[in-house]
Amino acid sequence: MRHLRAAAAxxxxxxxxxxxxxxxxxTSSDGGSNESPKTLTYWASNQGPSIEADKKILTPELKKFExxxxxxxxxxxxxxxxxxxxxxAATTSGQGPDVLNIGNTWSASxxxxxxxxxxxxxxxxxxxxxxxxIDSAVASAGKEGEPPAAVPLYSLxxxxxxxxxxxxxxxxxxxxxxxxxLVKDGKKLSKDGKxxxxxxxxxxxxxxxxTFVLGQQHEADFFDAEGKADFTSDGAVAAVKQYVDxxxxxxxxxxxxxxxxxxxxxTDFAKGKTAMVLWQAAATTFAAQGxxxxxxxxxxxxxxxxxxxxxxxxxxxxxxxxxxxxxNTKNIDGAKEFVKFMTSDEEQKILCKTYGSIPPVKAxxxxxxxxxxxxxxxxxxxxxxxxxxxxVPNESQFETAVGxxxxxxxxxxxxxxxxxxxxxxARLEKAQQTMQQ
Amino acid sequence: MTATVxxxxxxxxxxxxxxxxxxxxxxxLPRIPDRIRRGGLPYLLLLPAVLLELLIHLIPMIVGxxxxxxxxxxxxxxxxxxxxxxxxxxxxxxxxxDAPIGEALLHSFFVTCVFTFFAVGLAxxxxxxAAILLQENFRxxxxxxxxxxxxxxxxxxxxVITWAFMFQRDxxxxxxxxxxxxxxxxxPSFWLIGDNSIYALIIVSVWKGWPFAFLMLMAALQNIxxxxxxxxxxxxxxxxxxxxxxxxxxxxxxxxxxVLVLFLWTFNDFNTPYVLFGKxxxxxxxxxxxxxxxxxFVTWNFGTGSAMSVLLLLFLLxxxxxxxxxxxxxxxxxxx
Numbered sequence: 184m185r186h187l188r189a190a191a192a193x194x195x196x197x198x199x200x201x202x203x204x205x206x207x208x209x210t211s212s213d214g215g216s217n218e219s220p221k222t223l224t225y226w227a228s229n230q231g232p233s234i235e236a237d238k239k240i241l242t243p244e245l246k247k248f249e250x251x252x253x254x255x256x257x258x259x260x261x262x263x264x265x266x267x268x269x270x271x272a273a274t275t276s277g278q279g280p281d282v283l284n285i286g287n288t289w290s291a292s293x294x295x296x297x298x299x300x301x302x303x304x305x306x307x308x309x310x311x312x313x314x315x316x317i318d319s320a321v322a323s324a325g326k327e328g329e330p331p332a333a334v335p336l337y338s339l340x341x342x343x344x345x346x347x348x349x350x351x352x353x354x355x356x357x358x359x360x361x362x363x364x365l366v367k368d369g370k371k372l373s374k375d376g377k378x379x380x381x382x383x384x385x386x387x388x389x390x391x392x393x394t395f396v397l398g399q400q401h402e403a404d405f406f407d408a409e410g411k412a413d414f415t416s417d418g419a420v421a422a423v424k425q426y427v428d429x430x431x432x433x434x435x436x437x438x439x440x441x442x443x444x445x446x447x448x449x450t451d452f453a454k455g456k457t458a459m460v461l462w463q464a465a466a467t468t469f470a471a472q473g474x475x476x477x478x479x480x481x482x483x484x485x486x487x488x489x490x491x492x493x494x495x496x497x498x499x500x501x502x503x504x505x506x507x508x509x510x511n512t513k514n515i516d517g518a519k520e521f522v523k524f525m526t527s528d529e530e531q532k533i534l535c536k537t538y539g540s541i542p543p544v545k546a547x548x549x550x551x552x553x554x555x556x557x558x559x560x561x562x563x564x565x566x567x568x569x570x571x572x573x574x575v576p577n578e579s580q581f582e583t584a585v586g587x588x589x590x591x592x593x594x595x596x597x598x599x600x601x602x603x604x605x606x607x608x609a610r611l612e613k614a615q616q617t618m619q620q
Numbered sequence: 621m622t623a624t625v626x627x628x629x630x631x632x633x634x635x636x637x638x639x640x641x642x643x644x645x646x647x648x649l650p651r652i653p654d655r656i657r658r659g660g661l662p663y664l665l666l667l668p669a670v671l672l673e674l675l676i677h678l679i680p681m682i683v684g685x686x687x688x689x690x691x692x693x694x695x696x697x698x699x700x701x702x703x704x705x706x707x708x709x710x711x712x713x714x715x716x717x718d719a720p721i722g723e724a725l726l727h728s729f730f731v732t733c734v735f736t737f738f739a740v741g742l743a744x745x746x747x748x749x750a751a752i753l754l755q756e757n758f759r760x761x762x763x764x765x766x767x768x769x770x771x772x773x774x775x776x777x778x779x780v781i782t783w784a785f786m787f788q789r790d791x792x793x794x795x796x797x798x799x800x801x802x803x804x805x806x807x808p809s810f811w812l813i814g815d816n817s818i819y820a821l822i823i824v825s826v827w828k829g830w831p832f833a834f835l836m837l838m839a840a841l842q843n844i845x846x847x848x849x850x851x852x853x854x855x856x857x858x859x860x861x862x863x864x865x866x867x868x869x870x871x872x873x874x875x876x877x878x879v880l881v882l883f884l885w886t887f888n889d890f891n892t893p894y895v896l897f898g899k900x901x902x903x904x905x906x907x908x909x910x911x912x913x914x915x916x917f918v919t920w921n922f923g924t925g926s927a928m929s930v931l932l933l934l935f936l937l938x939x940x941x942x943x944x945x946x947x948x949x950x951x952x953x954x955x956x
Contacts, residue, residue, distance in 0.1 A: 274697050275700070277698070292920065293694075295694050296697055297695070297698050297699070298698035385813060385898065387899065439789045439808075441813055442813045576694060576695070580918075583899070583900065583914065583919055587900040590813070590900060591903065593813075594810070594902065597810060597813070613720060616721075617721055
């Protein structure tokens with residue numbers, strides 16, 4: 184009997200405990216408060232070679248912040264594959280971190296959820312003012328005309344990386360400045376199992392980054408002024424076709440690249456299988472794959488021949504990471520203080536040097552370290568010829584829909600199926616129809 | 621223990637109607653009333669399971685069904701309550717097969733049906749073949765049994781990632797064997813994009829699923845009395861006749877459950893296509909689970925995604941009910 188009773192008591196206890204934990208939680212408020220001013224939770228994105236490396240890089244800085252302010256920051260580095268889902272879950276449940284990193288292309292989408300603290304003039308003032316940041320970086324932090332949903336933290340842009348030896352062997356002296364030249368050089372380079380250009384055909388985001396820039400060069404924005412999808416304009420079709428044609432028509436991209444999605448094109452580059460890649464801050468990866476800095480060169484991404492020409496024509500997206508604060512934080516002042524710390528001139532120099540990115544803070548950019556050849560190209564591109572991806576709430580849908588269309592076109596090209604203006608338009612038409620407004 | 625149990629009911633009865641637990645309260649813990657102990661204890665013991673079932677399965681399911689009637693996009697995820705009710709609009713979008721979203725869903729549904737048919741069929745066939753072959757006692761039988769179960773024991777993600785490597789066009793093992801060594805193809809084939817992707821999916825799914833069929837059927841085969849085979853062979857039945865007349869009919873009850881479980885797992889499988897193909901599967905391998913994931917998480921339209929999930933749930937319920945109805949009727953018939 185005693186056993187029976189004990190069993191009953193235990194089951195009851197477990198049930199009650201399960202019930203309590205199940206129903207517990209869920210205290211979300213809208214305003215943000217200063218209920219727990221001594222702690223902060225921070226989700227960092229994975230910027231270094233690994234999660235562990237990021238922890239090692241960030242922890243001393245967080246200790247510094249704790250020493251200055253007495254606020255303890257609990258750090259979690261979230262891998263890119265999980266970050267957006269984690270943010271969505273945090274938004275839905277109201278149980279998120281206080282401060283977090285977001286990919287800047289998500290800014291407008293996350294802004295639309297209303298869960299992030301808007302960076303109006305007052306909030307910007309608290310971290311030293313909006314003027315401290317580069318305009319294009321702030322423009323990539325939310326919808327135009329609304330207070331940004333985040334603050335720029337690390338900036339990046341695309342550049343053309345090329346293998347010096349392969350260029351010399353093919354008798355090419357300078358990196359191509361126009362697409363016409365790139366294709367011409369590319370045909371010289373693509374032989375004997377080697378290829379001119381690398382692509383990540385199955386990586387939806389990368390497909391978007393590349394075709395968006397080509398779209399800008401063809402005067403296509405992919406969204407109209409009201410934020411409605413416009414994927415089938417002549418410019419958009421031409422841009423997508425031009426990108427896929429590097430494989431389909433020009434045959435300067437290896438067919439195998441159609442299934443690349445995990446940076447295999449960088450490995451091919453490091454192994455001397457491909458002569459060029461269009462990438463953002465690739466130096467650390469090349470070094471990790473055993474390339475020496477003198478093996479490769481870097482140049483601005485090519486533009487079409489003719490006006491407006493190099494330096495003026497858009498040739499990169501504004502890539503980068505923004506820092507956001509959840510509105511319902513229990514330490515709103517501390518969160519702003521932390522953003523201020525992370526975007527201070529000194530921290531920007533330290534972190535961007537480590538990560539190989541460009542500081543979006545003007546004063547920090549002046550540091551001579553950012554004038555090294557690779558970073559100078561990235562910095563100049565950001566300053567003069569980079570454009571933010573469409574800052575519309577359904578940007579995420581756009582990446583999936585159009586990114587998949589490009590992926591499928593690459594698959595066609597790789598299988599030897601024809602890629603025509605009609606087939607490109609049909610895929611984009613389908614992509615556009617799946618966009619729910 | 622026994623003594624306490626036998627005496628307790630009497631004590632309880634005598635205590636009924638008086639102030640309960642007053643006298644012996646210090647010595648004995650408050651007692652569970654007889655009625656509850658007799659009739660209610662099973663329910664009490666079930667309570668944790670029921671509560672957890674509610675928490676983990678039923679409540680999320682109900683929330684999902686509610687979501688399917690709302691326009692739950694990114695504008696409302698931080699405050700669900702504000703998402704407008706849309707009635708059946710999400711459903712009409714999902715089943716409007718002339719419009720792109722419905723058409724894509726229907727396509728995905730057909731792909732999933734074809735995939736499930738082959739994946740379950742082959743997994744069962746391999747499972748039953750291996751189970752029958754390993755019934756005979758021979759050297760190395762234990763070793764083979766263990767080896768056959770390896771795919772089932774491996775973590776799904778690790779195993780499928782390995783397959784994804786093997787299916788790579790330029791550096792993968794599959795093309796290395798088929799193209800480089802055997803010369804069966806003119807050009808290295810793509811497995812992870814394009815038309816072949818469904819084959820890659822079926823191969824991985826069968827590889828992953830058949831050990832379970834093997835395990836279940838092997839256990840079931842142990843229960844068939846050997847005398848039946850002996851009698852059959854005395855009567856002159858060959859191996860095929862023995863399999864057809866004795867083995868398969870005896871396996872029927874196990875097969876009934878096994879095929880249903882494999883069907884449900886395979887139809888709903890998310891891990892395999894997700895790890896093989898990433899967020900957007902090729903059209904030829906666009907399974908319904910990944911299609912729904914894309915419709916909700918990637919495009920942030922949880923209302924439509926939920927509506928699709930509810931439709932999938934209904935479909936699976938109907939299939940299961942029909943399947944159970946026919947198979948159990950058939951069994952009753954054969955018994956009669």
